[in-house]
Amino acid sequence: MQLWLIPLLPLAGFAINGLFGRRFSKSVVNLVAIGSVLLSFAWVLKTLIGLGDLSTAHVERYFTWIQSGTLSIGCDFAVDRLTAVMLLVVTGIGSLIHIYSVGYMAHEGGYYRFFAYLNLFMFFMLTLVLGANFLVLFVGWEGVGLCSYLLIGFYFDKKFATNAGNKAFIVNRIGDFGFSLAVFLVFINFHSLDFATVFQAAPGASVATLTTIGLLLMVGACGKSAQLPLYVWLPDAMAGPTPVSALIHAATMVTAGVYMTARCWVIYTHAPDAMHVIAIIGVATAFFAATIGLAQNDIKKVFAYSTVSQLGYMFIGIGSGAFSAGIYHLVTHAFFKALLFLGAGSVIHALSGEQDMGQMGGLRKKIPWTFVTMMCAAVAIAGVPPFAGYYSKDAILVAAHAQAPWIYWVGVITAGMTAFYVFRAMFLTFFGEYRGHAHPHESSPVMLIPLGLLALLSLGGGYFFRVPEFLGAFFHATELPEDFSLVAISVAAGLIGIAAAWLMYMVKPGMADSFAGSVSGLYKLVYNKFFVDEIYDAAVVRPIVVGSRTVLWKVVDAAGIDGVVNGVGAWARSVGGALQRIQSGNIRSYATWVVFGSVMLIVAMGLAGGLIR
Amino acid sequence: MSQVPISWFLMLSAALFSLGVAGFLFRRNIITVFMSIELMLNAVNLSFIAFAYQHKQVDGNLFAFFVMVVAAAEAAVGLAIILTVFKNRKTLNIDEVDSMKN
Numbered sequence: 114m115q116l117w118l119i120p121l122l123p124l125a126g127f128a129i130n131g132l133f134g135r136r137f138s139k140s141v142v143n144l145v146a147i148g149s150v151l152l153s154f155a156w157v158l159k160t161l162i163g164l165g166d167l168s169t170a171h172v173e174r175y176f177t178w179i180q181s182g183t184l185s186i187g188c189d190f191a192v193d194r195l196t197a198v199m200l201l202v203v204t205g206i207g208s209l210i211h212i213y214s215v216g217y218m219a220h221e222g223g224y225y226r227f228f229a230y231l232n233l234f235m236f237f238m239l240t241l242v243l244g245a246n247f248l249v250l251f252v253g254w255e256g257v258g259l260c261s262y263l264l265i266g267f268y269f270d271k272k273f274a275t276n277a278g279n280k281a282f283i284v285n286r287i288g289d290f291g292f293s294l295a296v297f298l299v300f301i302n303f304h305s306l307d308f309a310t311v312f313q314a315a316p317g318a319s320v321a322t323l324t325t326i327g328l329l330l331m332v333g334a335c336g337k338s339a340q341l342p343l344y345v346w347l348p349d350a351m352a353g354p355t356p357v358s359a360l361i362h363a364a365t366m367v368t369a370g371v372y373m374t375a376r377c378w379v380i381y382t383h384a385p386d387a388m389h390v391i392a393i394i395g396v397a398t399a400f401f402a403a404t405i406g407l408a409q410n411d412i413k414k415v416f417a418y419s420t421v422s423q424l425g426y427m428f429i430g431i432g433s434g435a436f437s438a439g440i441y442h443l444v445t446h447a448f449f450k451a452l453l454f455l456g457a458g459s460v461i462h463a464l465s466g467e468q469d470m471g472q473m474g475g476l477r478k479k480i481p482w483t484f485v486t487m488m489c490a491a492v493a494i495a496g497v498p499p500f501a502g503y504y505s506k507d508a509i510l511v512a513a514h515a516q517a518p519w520i521y522w523v524g525v526i527t528a529g530m531t532a533f534y535v536f537r538a539m540f541l542t543f544f545g546e547y548r549g550h551a552h553p554h555e556s557s558p559v560m561l562i563p564l565g566l567l568a569l570l571s572l573g574g575g576y577f578f579r580v581p582e583f584l585g586a587f588f589h590a591t592e593l594p595e596d597f598s599l600v601a602i603s604v605a606a607g608l609i610g611i612a613a614a615w616l617m618y619m620v621k622p623g624m625a626d627s628f629a630g631s632v633s634g635l636y637k638l639v640y641n642k643f644f645v646d647e648i649y650d651a652a653v654v655r656p657i658v659v660g661s662r663t664v665l666w667k668v669v670d671a672a673g674i675d676g677v678v679n680g681v682g683a684w685a686r687s688v689g690g691a692l693q694r695i696q697s698g699n700i701r702s703y704a705t706w707v708v709f710g711s712v713m714l715i716v717a718m719g720l721a722g723g724l725i726r
Numbered sequence: 727m728s729q730v731p732i733s734w735f736l737m738l739s740a741a742l743f744s745l746g747v748a749g750f751l752f753r754r755n756i757i758t759v760f761m762s763i764e765l766m767l768n769a770v771n772l773s774f775i776a777f778a779y780q781h782k783q784v785d786g787n788l789f790a791f792f793v794m795v796v797a798a799a800e801a802a803v804g805l806a807i808i809l810t811v812f813k814n815r816k817t818l819n820i821d822e823v824d825s826m827k828n
Contacts, residue, residue: 700824
């Protein structure tokens with residue numbers, strides 16, 4: 114089925130734009146970048162239609178990549194139902210965001226560079242999704258990390274942007290270390306990295322081994338998918354252009370960890386402890402990030418913490434054994450969170466770069482289309498039935514309740530907070546009086562059409578794309594009994610959150626401030642993100658910097674390594690100084706040496722030959 | 727005429743060579759040093775000829791001719807160098823020609 118075409122098309126787009134984009138006009142850059150992704154999307158559709166119901170995986174083996182002893186790794190791609198879902202999300206949402214970027218980036222420098230990076234990201238993300246063994250997945254995994262770094266630091270003349278890029282890269286390195294260890298363990302235990310082979314053999318391995326592998330994979334997923342305690346890079350990643358936040362840091366790349374853990378579902382179902390740890394990390398992250406989201410004033414930061422929180426939901430799903438529910442939420446979240454970010458981008462674009470919600474307000478009349486589409490996303494994420502978030506969030510919460518009721522209850526509280534902070538952002542942005550000084554203008558159609566399509570997906574995506582039914586057989590899932598009361602409680606929590614936001618920001622606008630004042634200590638704690646960055650700085654970054662400076666630099670490098678190197682140099686110099694006296698320029702002394710040497714040679718030969726006894 | 731033993735030739739050769747070495751090491755005049763080199767070459771030539779005669783083989787004679795050719799060429803080049811050194815430095819004392827030290 115020529116699966117290789119799917120990632121290779123964006124790679125070609127990257128190569129053309131990256132090499133020659135500087136000389137192209139913007140319309141040619143657009144044609145190459147968007148054309149390659151749209152073709153890739155079309156090829157995904159054609160492939161999936163051609164493959165039918167995909168009850169078994171379709172594998173394509175291209176060539177042996179690494180052959181060393183018993184280690185044999187092929188460059189293989191495979192499509193099964195899970196991959197099919199991911200392919201559609203990545204290429205579909207990716208295409209919409211590419212189109213949107215044409216409008217958003219129109220006035221930015223480095224236009225071709227932006228699209229080249231975006232295409233490169235698509236290539237790596239599709240490689241990650243299509244890879245049929247751990248190593249091909251890892252190539253994509255690292256590649257999307259690279260593109261994330263490049264695009265966060267896209268405004269490389271701004272120090273905070275490059276710092277944010279470094280932070281994302283370094284924090285991800287911690288997770289990737291765990292992931293590499295997991296891959297090594299997989300190879301040691303199963304003598305293969307092929308998904309099909311490993312998952313066939315996995316049930317026969319010991320529970321301890323599988324738990325270790327599962328936990329190490331989880332460390333990798335925590336880095337990539339911004340879970341506690343490695344989530345800190347994602348809020349800073351908002352330094353990149355907004356379409357990047359939507360594509361990479363909301364819809365696709367950050368969900369790679371969820372995809373990877375779902376891909377390894379066989380390992381997790383045989384390692385219940387690892388799964389339980391994932392559920393706990395997920396629920397802790399969901400709750401923790403949601404509380405931070407309550408008090409942020411930067412519109413992108415609100416959605417960034419919301420993304421961390423929603424990724425936590427997906428991990429609850431994975432950790433509760435409801436893999437299909439986790440992927441379901443991945444899909445619906447891709448719709449409404451991409452829309453929220455693109456809408457926020459449209460607002461920021463309208464206000465010429467303003468991101469502080471204190472400088473917004475009353476924009477409902479000025480940018481009506483952005484308002485309407487973002488409202489669709491807001492009701493979807495708040496879990497209002499029958500929109501997208503309602504289906505996936507409740508699928509997760511019902512599964513969590515079957516595992517551990519307390520996770521369900523924390524999830525419900527988080528759902529209430531989610532609804533609150535999203536509607537708080539909506540009310541602050543679109544209602545009341547305009548507080549800023551810019552002259553808002555509605556975005557161009559090239560930005561509004563993707564918003565409209567994503568709005569339709571946010572509204573109907575949950576109802577029409579029944580992911581759990583599609584993936585249920587793939588994950589060998591057991592049907593959970595429908596429990597209407599559990600669903601009703603979580604929907605009620607969402608509605609209460611909306612109502613609270615309405616009360617605090619619409620009915621009595623002063624109420625939020627007085628409430629914040631009455632719990633000022635707590636408010637400051639939340640407003641400053643629980644000082645997590647400061648704690649990490651004090652506990653990890655400072656000791657490393659100080660230790661590097663005093664011990665590694667001054668002692669190990671300057672005194673130790675430099676000492677050895679300089680010592681060798683000084684020794685050679687002193688020996689040379691002694692030996693240069695031989696070079697006297699006096700011919701007769703040279704001749705004496707020659708004679709001396711000859712005599713010694715003759716004596717030595719005589720001794721060896723037995724002439725002299 | 728009785729055969730002269732080869733050891734006599736070799737002793738003469740060794741004596742001549744040692745004289746050459748001694749002259750090379752202890753004389754200061756470049757011309758004398760140069761002559762000492764010639765003496766060493768010819769001492770070696772003598773032992774070549776002696777061995778060639780002993781073994782009734784022509785190789786030794788051939789080698790002696792080669793040494794004489796090289797010695798002639800060396801004499802030509804060497805004397806030219808000595809002339810130039812004398813022109814530049816007004817001396818033939820080998821100890822004073824030491825500017826290539828260190």
